[in-house]
Amino acid sequence: MTERLTNGVGVEMGELRGTHVPVLLERCLELLAPALGRPGRTVHVDATLGLAGHAEAVLTAHPDTVLIGLDRDTEALAHARVRLARFADRIHLEHAVYDELPEVLDRLGYPAVDGVLFDLGVSSLQLDAPDRGFAYAQDAPLDMRMDQTRGVTAEEVVNTYSHPDLARLLRVYGEEKFAGKIASAIIRERERARITSSARLAELVRESIPAPARRTGGHPAKRTFQALRIEVNRELAVLETALPAALDKLTVGGRMVVLSYHSLEDRLTKHALADRVRSKGPVDLPVELPGSGPTFRLLSRGAELPGEAEVAANPRAASVRLRAAERLDPEAAQQGRTDRERYRRRVKAMHQPGTGSPGSVTDPASAPGDGIGTDEEGEGT
């Protein structure tokens, strides 16, 4: 169903509610519920507020939860403010890049939080806007800044970077096989005339890619546009700082959920979580050295993917990867280590000649989980 809304400053919001479907919404709510549903006031950070689809559902499900919503896009914030108007007494909506979360929390007077959601990438508002330049399928000025109040535009990147810099960013951020060819075409074209439109760039990319390769892997300009967007918004550098900072702010039992839409984001997320779920102490010690135990446990097994029905209903969910983790009570983490050691010793003893049959050993998968073994482990909810 669609609804027409105005944002309170007279800007027509059109049919946003009908066109924007929050990704993996039920799963996000399920993962956050044990943290946000605890007695008393709980605090949730939506680090990528967007059109506030996830935020609205969290606020509805948890009447005692305070929401801190961040977005670097002022237009998204204006829309979110209208959508969340009925929760005005328990929301703080902040124009901020998510690596500024610690400063925002300090300013608002929240030393710790119970839930954090990152729903990365661009919103449907940004993708569909005819004037933002994110979409290769629409002609628009080459902007691509999520925060239009500051920073360099894609037009500046395309028209000023050297060939090696352009090729590197296309290869690394776009995982583009034809990065060198595309960079050469860009340089040739801009010597003729400044490249200012997304349609011209998309056409240049299409012409640079050999015909057989154009037929696979979606639109030929998809990877170039992704690379430019990441560069313009410094997306990976910001995310790399933001994830550990957000994890540090979680209370014991607090939970973080991350939705990534390409492998570079997912890899950073995986590593940020892996760093917290592993013991840093010596493997053979039966007890955890103080401060060396895991501080989080994974809630997702590897990266969770969307179901077929969700992708059919919402094609933007197709590339999503979900990872989630919960902050451990340090004493429970210690106990987990002890249990695991006991289990390991039992297994070892059973494999010694004359001490019993390995067949009687429990399946290793049912060993007491401590989140240390592999960063692909998870324990569900």
Ligand SMILES: C[S@@+](CC[C@H](N)C(=O)[O-])C[C@H]1O[C@@H](n2cnc3c(N)ncnc32)[C@H](O)[C@@H]1O
């Ligand atoms: C996929 S949308 C979020 C959609 C939202 N979960 C919903 O249900 O409506 C991502 C949003 O995050 C914002 N964003 C992306 N990177 C950001 C960053 N580094 N700091 C703050 N906001 C960011 C974008 O401007 C965009 O509005």
